[in-house]
Amino acid sequence: MRFTVTQADLMEALGRVSPAVPTKSTLPILSNVLLQLEENRLKMVATDLEVSVVTEVDVQGEVSGSVSVPAKKIGDIVRELDGLTLTINVDESHHLLIDAGEGEYQVPGIAAQEYPSLPEIDSAATLRFTAEDLNSMIARTSFAVSRDELRPALTGVFFQIRPTEVRSVATDGHRLVRIIDQKFRAEGESRELILPVKALDMIRRNLPEKGDVELVVGGNQIMVRLEHATLYSRLIEGRYPHYESVIPQENHNKMIVNVATLIRAVKRAQIFANPINRQIVFHLSQEKVEISAEDVELGGKGREAVDAIYEGEAQTIGYNATYVLDLLKQVPTEDVQFDLGGSTQAGIVRPTQQKEGEDFLMLVMPVRLS
Amino acid sequence: MMRAEVRDRIRKGVEDDSPRRPRTLSKSNPALVLHVDMDAFFAAIEERDNPSLKGKPVVVGGPKGSRGVVTTANYVAREYGVHAGMSIAEVERRCPDAIHVSTKGGKYSWVSVQLMAILRRYSPVVEPYSIDEAFLDATGCSHLFGGPEAYANQIKQAIHSELNLTASVGIGPSRIVAKMASGLEKPDGLTYVKPEDVGRIFGPMTVRTIPGVGPSTEISLNKLNIYTIDDLAQAPMSMLQKFMGKHGRDLAETIKGKSGAEIIAMEERAEDKSMGHEHTFHVDVTDLDMLLSRLLYLSEKATRRMRKAGYVGRVVTLKLRTHDFRTYDHQRKLDEWTDDPLKVYELAHELLNDLWRPGDKPIRLIGVSVSGLVRPDEHHGVQHNLFTAATHERRTRLLHAVDQMKDQYGEKVLGMAASLESLRKGW
Numbered sequence: 012m013r014f015t016v017t018q019a020d021l022m023e024a025l026g027r028v029s030p031a032v033p034t035k036s037t038l039p040i041l042s043n044v045l046l047q048l049e050e051n052r053l054k055m056v057a058t059d060l061e062v063s064v065v066t067e068v069d070v071q072g073e074v075s076g077s078v079s080v081p082a083k084k085i086g087d088i089v090r091e092l093d094g095l096t097l098t099i100n101v102d103e104s105h106h107l108l109i110d111a112g113e114g115e116y117q118v119p120g121i122a123a124q125e126y127p128s129l130p131e132i133d134s135a136a137t138l139r140f141t142a143e144d145l146n147s148m149i150a151r152t153s154f155a156v157s158r159d160e161l162r163p164a165l166t167g168v169f170f171q172i173r174p175t176e177v178r179s180v181a182t183d184g185h186r187l188v189r190i191i192d193q194k195f196r197a198e199g200e201s202r203e204l205i206l207p208v209k210a211l212d213m214i215r216r217n218l219p220e221k222g223d224v225e226l227v228v229g230g231n232q233i234m235v236r237l238e239h240a241t242l243y244s245r246l247i248e249g250r251y252p253h254y255e256s257v258i259p260q261e262n263h264n265k266m267i268v269n270v271a272t273l274i275r276a277v278k279r280a281q282i283f284a285n286p287i288n289r290q291i292v293f294h295l296s297q298e299k300v301e302i303s304a305e306d307v308e309l310g311g312k313g314r315e316a317v318d319a320i321y322e323g324e325a326q327t328i329g330y331n332a333t334y335v336l337d338l339l340k341q342v343p344t345e346d347v348q349f350d351l352g353g354s355t356q357a358g359i360v361r362p363t364q365q366k367e368g369e370d371f372l373m374l375v376m377p378v379r380l381s
Numbered sequence: 382m383m384r385a386e387v388r389d390r391i392r393k394g395v396e397d398d399s400p401r402r403p404r405t406l407s408k409s410n411p412a413l414v415l416h417v418d419m420d421a422f423f424a425a426i427e428e429r430d431n432p433s434l435k436g437k438p439v440v441v442g443g444p445k446g447s448r449g450v451v452t453t454a455n456y457v458a459r460e461y462g463v464h465a466g467m468s469i470a471e472v473e474r475r476c477p478d479a480i481h482v483s484t485k486g487g488k489y490s491w492v493s494v495q496l497m498a499i500l501r502r503y504s505p506v507v508e509p510y511s512i513d514e515a516f517l518d519a520t521g522c523s524h525l526f527g528g529p530e531a532y533a534n535q536i537k538q539a540i541h542s543e544l545n546l547t548a549s550v551g552i553g554p555s556r557i558v559a560k561m562a563s564g565l566e567k568p569d570g571l572t573y574v575k576p577e578d579v580g581r582i583f584g585p586m587t588v589r590t591i592p593g594v595g596p597s598t599e600i601s602l603n604k605l606n607i608y609t610i611d612d613l614a615q616a617p618m619s620m621l622q623k624f625m626g627k628h629g630r631d632l633a634e635t636i637k638g639k640s641g642a643e644i645i646a647m648e649e650r651a652e653d654k655s656m657g658h659e660h661t662f663h664v665d666v667t668d669l670d671m672l673l674s675r676l677l678y679l680s681e682k683a684t685r686r687m688r689k690a691g692y693v694g695r696v697v698t699l700k701l702r703t704h705d706f707r708t709y710d711h712q713r714k715l716d717e718w719t720d721d722p723l724k725v726y727e728l729a730h731e732l733l734n735d736l737w738r739p740g741d742k743p744i745r746l747i748g749v750s751v752s753g754l755v756r757p758d759e760h761h762g763v764q765h766n767l768f769t770a771a772t773h774e775r776r777t778r779l780l781h782a783v784d785q786m787k788d789q790y791g792e793k794v795l796g797m798a799a800s801l802e803s804l805r806k807g808w
Contacts, residue, residue, distance in 0.1 A: 159716040161731060183716070184766040257767040287755065290762050307760045329762040357767055376770065378762030 012048050012076025012101040016068065018092045018111075024068040025086050027240050028057035030213055031064040032082040038127075043079035045126045046107075048072050056129065057082060058243075062210045063129055064217075066240040077123035080107050084118050130243050132229040136199050138172060139225050142218045148179045148190055149211045151341045151371070156208045157183035164249040167205040172197050180254055184376075186334045187254060187357075188341070191370040204228065205251055210244035217242070258374065259357055262350035264323025266300065267363060270347045274339050276317045280304040281332035283313040289332045290378050295351075296325035304332070328354045329378035338373045355379060415517040415533060416551040416559035417500060417540075420568035422513035423489055424455035425546050427482045438479040443469045445481040448663065452484050456568060489513075492544060499539050503532070514563075516556050533571050553579075557635050560592050579637065584611035591636065598632075601625055610636055656692065657700075657750020658682045660803075665704040665743035672737075672747055673730060675803035679749045680726040681796060684719075687751060688784055693718035693763060694751035697725055699732035702746035711736050718755060718763050721776060722797070725751055 025044070033041050036059065045056040051072045056065050078101045088109065089097070098110040105120040140148075149168070157165035171178040177195040181188050210233070217237040218224065227234040228246075235242045280291045283304040294301040300319040305312035328351065338360045339347060350359040360373040419425065423441040428434045438458035443449015447469050454463040454472075461476035472479055493512045500507045503526075506518035519532060526532035533550040540548045549570040551562025558579055562572040565582075574582055583590075587609055589599045605624055607613050613633055621629035658679045666672055676699075687694060698712035711732045715724060729749045737744065757763045766773070786794050 157716065161716075161728065182767065184768055185764055187767060252768050254767075257770075285760060288761060288764065290760070305760060331764060355765060355770065357765075357770075374767060376765040376767050378764050379757065380759050380762045 012046070012078060013073040013099065014048055014053060014070040015073075015096060015098045016053065016070040018089060018095050018097055020068050020070070021097065022086075022089050022093075024053070024055050024066050025082070025089060027066045027217065028055050028064045029082050029086055030216065031057040031059060031062050033059035040079060040121055040125055040127070042081055042083065043121060043126065044082045044085070045077065045079045045123055047077040047123065048075050050075060056126070058127060058129070059209075060127060061207055061245045062213060063243040064213060064240050065129065065243075076101060078105050078107060078120040079123055079126045080118050080120040088116050088118070130232045130245070132227055132232050132234045132243070134227050135229045136202065137225050137227050138177075138197055139223050140177075140195070142220065142222055142224050144192060144195070145224055146215060146218050148177075148192065149215045151190060152179050152181035152188045153208045153211050154337055154341075155181040155183060155186050155188045155373075159183070163247055164205055164251050167207045167247040168211055169251040169254075170204050170206065172202045172204075174198075174201065180251070182252075182254060182374075185331065186338060186376065187257070187374040188338075189254065189258070189370075189372050192368065193370070194368040202228065203251070204233070205247035205249070206233065207244060207247055210242065213242055257357060258372070259350070259352050259359060262352045262356070262359055264295070264321070264326070264351040266295065266319055266321045266323075266349040266351065267346050268300070268317060268319035268349075269345060270339055270342050271345075272318060273347065274336065276302050276315055277332055277335050277339070279315065280313050281336075283311045284332050288378060290329050291332045291335070292380065293328045293330065295321050295323070295328070297321060297323075323351065326354055327380065328358070329380045330375060331378055334375050338375055341371075341373065412554050413519040413521075413523055413529060414553055414556050414559040415504075415519050415529075415536070416510075416553075416556070416563040417496075417515050417517065417536065418549050418551070418560075418563040418567075419496065419513035419540075420547045420549055421453050421455045421459075422492075422546075423453040423484060424458075424482075426489060426492055428455060429545050434480060434482075438463070438476050439482060440469075440472055440476075440479045441482050441484055442472075443663075444483050445469065445473070492546070495544060496540065499543060500536065502539075503536050514560075516559065519552070530571065530573050533573070537569075537571065555635050557592055558583075561590065576637075580611060580614055583636070584609060584614070586610050588613055591632070594632070598625075598628070601629070654754070655696075655698070655750045655752035656683050656686050656690070656694070656754065657698070657748060658686075659700060659746055659748025659750075661702075661746045662744065665745050666747075667739065667743045669739050671803060672733065672744060674800055675747055676729050676733065676749060677722070677726050677797055678800035678803050679747070680729055681722040681800060682792075683749055683751055684722040684725055685784065685787065685792075687720045687754070688780065691756045692754040693720045693757055694725075694755075695719070695753035696751065697728040697732065698750045698752065699729050699736065700746070700748035700750070701733075701736055701744055703742040704745050705742065706745070707742075708746075709736055712752075714753070717766060718753075718757070721780065725749065 028044055036042055041059055047054040051070060053068050053070045054065060056063065092111050095111045100108045101120065105122055107118040107120050109116040152168045156167060159165065165183060169180040174197055176191055176193045179190045214235055217240045219238045225236060231246045231248060233244050233246055277291060280302045281289060281304060283306055284291050285306050291302055291304045294303065300317045300321050301314055302317055303314035342362050344362040344364050346363040348361055348363050354377055357374045357376050360375060362371060365371060424439045427439060427441060436457060438461060439455040440451055440458050440463060441453045442451040449469050451463060451465050451467045451472060453465055458476060458479055463472050463476055489512060497507060497509050497515060500515050500517055504517040504519055504522060508516045510516055519529065523529045523532040526535055529552045533552055537548055537550060540546060547569040549563045549567045551559040552573040553559035553562050554576045558574055561583060562574045565572045588594050588602050588607060591610065602613065605616065605620060607616055614637055616633060618630055618633065621633055660675055660679060695718045696712055696714050698710055700708065700710045702708045713728060713732060715728055719725065755761050783795060
């Protein structure tokens, strides 16, 4: 294999695939990227066996061939060769040699045949999103997924595809996000899929600014063709919990407050929250709304009144400050509405005004104040 | 259960429900701690109840010819070099005439309950430390009985007249000093170590003799050229802090008996780091169901203790020892704090799957412990979960009812059916 490429082109391509390279891996070859040259097209592949990314770059090819090389090593050296044109040669013992004019660098590789092959998708259905909608859906859901590998279903975002709407849902049991997009249209039957958060992050990185994006679903795999890359991902198997049943129907205590004001108050209060459970307390009454926190171990406490409208029973509710802040950051309107039940029930958090054709709702579970 | 290693027996399985009270200490009211330690407790009870054993070497532990270990040896047997933790096979070699008595946990527990009741008449703050030892806070109350030694003597007499057993008592300015003192004149001893005498009496002993100093702490201390308790007492605090952190500093302060109150706080932390139980099988186990059943039983026991002490925990550690005495442990964090045996068991089961599969080496010991303990209160709320909030209340009520039954009728009154398998005789 032999070709010539500019450092900028090669670096860009490496940058697109390298996020798929696992940081810790049981199979050493997964730390490599696969390079395949066919005439003037260099194809690059990285995978962690769950998510795979393929990209292509134009080069001046001389001898076609393939090899796999450590992603970090080649990324590190190519990054430092900026502005140069590189001639790359792979010998029979799979050493990749970079000739950068003044310097010569040799990266040890492994035969391409050892590299895992890409999943094959037997195309069953195609889902079409606008890049903008998909971007905003991923941005607002992926933060809420669980990291708990004991419950794999919760580690992804759940998509419910219906002919005239799509619902995306994420939860870790402590907070939940549900977005219903009623502008969405799908052909064919309804379906449900759970996408790993890593795949969603990679899709989002590579989304075009405008236009449509197609998700091809087949078996337990999904394929997404993006502007400069194609992404494959395994779908998470398992049943997603029946989330609709935990959305409270009768939360009669309503609070409306300016988002920026509340974020500032919560940020100040959490400085005094216990570092382990980050507990802050909302003191709610028709007369005033206050937020407080106290660290009994290290000492220090804070309490402040928040300019808010509250209609409901006087009560105190504890929350994890991190969860509250995470949710508030997603609210696009100036004000946010809380529909609250009692101090042990899920609270609904939503924008005071929904976008057209959308229903955006979040839940946060309180902390038990015994 | 009594066969587990002696150290672990001391460390774990400690039922502690006595309140610890904050005290005000001053020069005129220095801290005074009593350590009451029964002499060859199990063996002494057996001798008491069967006078024909008197004067003969008695070994309480696994039955003769078994793979078990010695739980307690009486003083006659100790003259043959028999000590707790020794294998029964070794006992048979060293002392062929030894009379082997198998452990009767229930009987000893009952005597222990009687003992603690006696101690509570003498101090409002009694901390049972194991089945046959306890710490008493004597600060400010020993003068009511005519001074520390007279006070300790009255306690010893009460134990002797009511239980017909002997105890050794250590008195000191800190728990550790008291504990070390009680060991000096066993059996039936009474040793009062005043703060100014600590250096003279314990100074030349090695640091390893300090309760709680194990092999790894000993190595760390030796690296700093600290070999004896004297060395430790004279080591600059800044050096201990720098190389061993708070642990090193606390150790030195403890040994100097600098502040009783601080020591209690330290002990409290050490004790509250984790709660767990382990079990050595009588026969090495290769059957997954047997391991799981035992794991469920141990998870029940560990969480029962947590609930008693008002803790919820988050990190589950599984410990396995294979037949060749290799010990493995593996831990993982739950995503929520809990005191529910099933949650602990579920994660422990996962950990077991990671470490061991049927067909791997036979298992000799299995243990589970929970750490990351906090006591929920208004400042340490427990995060609710959307999907389990509804069942959580029911679960909490159920566990509470189970606890009440056990409080009233004993630990064995009820348990989960799946854990029964592991309690079958012979395992």
